[in-house]
Amino acid sequence: MSVSPKPQVEKLKPCYHGGPNYAELRKLGISPDAVMDFSVSSNPYPAPVELKNALCSLVIDRYPDSDSAELKEYLAGRLSLKPENLIMGNGSMEIIRLVAGAYFGVGDTVLILKPTFGEYELAAEVAGADIIEQWADEESGFKFDLDVTCRLIKKHQPKAVFICNPNNPTGVYLSKADIEKVLSVCTDTLLVLDEAYIAFAESGWKSTDLLETGNIIVIRSMTKDCALAGLRLGYGMASAEIITNLKKVCPPWNVNAAAQKAGLVCLCHPSYLAESEKKIKASKEYLRQGFTGLGFRVLPSETNFFLLKVKKAADFRSALLKHGLMVRDCTSFGLPQYVRIAPRTQSECERLLAVAAELKSKSEIYPA
Numbered sequence: 001m002s003v004s005p006k007p008q009v010e011k012l013k014p015c016y017h018g019g020p021n022y023a024e025l026r027k028l029g030i031s032p033d034a035v036m037d038f039s040v041s042s043n044p045y046p047a048p049v050e051l052k053n054a055l056c057s058l059v060i061d062r063y064p065d066s067d068s069a070e071l072k073e074y075l076a077g078r079l080s081l082k083p084e085n086l087i088m089g090n091g092s093m094e095i096i097r098l099v100a101g102a103y104f105g106v107g108d109t110v111l112i113l114k115p116t117f118g119e120y121e122l123a124a125e126v127a128g129a130d131i132i133e134q135w136a137d138e139e140s141g142f143k144f145d146l147d148v149t150c151r152l153i154k155k156h157q158p159k160a161v162f163i164c165n166p167n168n169p170t171g172v173y174l175s176k177a178d179i180e181k182v183l184s185v186c187t188d189t190l191l192v193l194d195e196a197y198i199a200f201a202e203s204g205w206k207s208t209d210l211l212e213t214g215n216i217i218v219i220r221s222m223t224k225d226c227a228l229a230g231l232r233l234g235y236g237m238a239s240a241e242i243i244t245n246l247k248k249v250c251p252p253w254n255v256n257a258a259a260q261k262a263g264l265v266c267l268c269h270p271s272y273l274a275e276s277e278k279k280i281k282a283s284k285e286y287l288r289q290g291f292t293g294l295g296f297r298v299l300p301s302e303t304n305f306f307l308l309k310v311k312k313a314a315d316f317r318s319a320l321l322k323h324g325l326m327v328r329d330c331t332s333f334g335l336p337q338y339v340r341i342a343p344r345t346q347s348e349c350e351r352l353l354a355v356a357a358e359l360k361s362k363s364e365i366y367p368a
């Protein structure tokens with residue numbers, strides 16, 4: 001007789017993510033090193049050269065600092081916060097799981113503004129919470145009706161509301177006034193503001209000013225802007241009370257020594273991030289104009305990636321992958337006619353457009 005998991009785990013569905021599927025690449029005879037990955041919305045430029053030296057001298061025969069103190073203190077200084085207002089995580093995804101573990105239980109409700117990152121729903125379901133969805137539609141440019149959001153919060157009094165800002169995959173970015181409007185009705189609700197892509201936002205505003213309200217946690221990823229996907233690093237910013245609660249469910253040594261050192265090196269070289277952002281912005285515009293010229297509809301985006309409307313996302317992705325080019329099929333977001341594309345280096349972007357033009361001329365890919 002087998003042992004069954006708890007009921008909420010039995011009904012879980014896998015949360016699909018972008019990035020390389022190594023089994024798929026092997027089947028196609030494509031080396032992962034040969035793939036130009038436009039599906040992962042992170043910095044395509046290598047971290048500062050100092051990182052290599054730092055990692056070569058890394059001590060790995062002892063446990064890392066369980067509190068990531070050096071990294072956290074430096075980051076707190078950069079953000080004008082106190083260390084007690086920060087928690088470091090094994091990627092921003094771990095912070096999402098910590099929020100669910102600390103605050104959600106069976107019978108709680110959680111409001112999620114969609115389409116968006118699937119891990120919010122999965123984390124809430126693992127904790128036993130019920131999901132309320134608010135969908136933005138294509139006709140509005142996937143902009144959320146925040147009057148509806150406020151009414152849902154007042155009606156259901158959810159334990160938390162998840163807002164990705166800038167939103168993944170749409171690139172829609174809510175203003176400070178928009179977030180304050182939602183926060184004003186979160187009397188007994190935790191607002192989880194995921195700013196994983198804030199480093200690439202074109203008109204970013206200072207969300208740390210909202211922490212004093214006490215009912216908000218802001219989550220950020222250093223995986224994206226510092227090109228640390230292989231190491232995983234993120235953090236959460238909140239009141240000392242919320243951070244204390246998250247630490248209670250946080251596993252020890254959750255951030256490894258390499259990730260801590262890498263994060264510190266990247267933070268100490270702000271010019272690296274500034275230069276990367278400048279080049280990424282130029283490449284994004286190059287791709288937007290190029291795909292528009294090929295007859296595709298490119299949706300406006302206020303961050304590094306953008307949505308491209310196609311006839312069938314799965315087919316579009318498959319056709320490009322045969323040429324070693326990977327884009328994000330957004331079917332898992334509930335958007336089967338869209339792919340998400342994030343710029344890479346200029347030469348790689350030129351390759352993507354050249355292949356797309358060739359495939360379109362052969363009727364292997366189609367605009368919607």
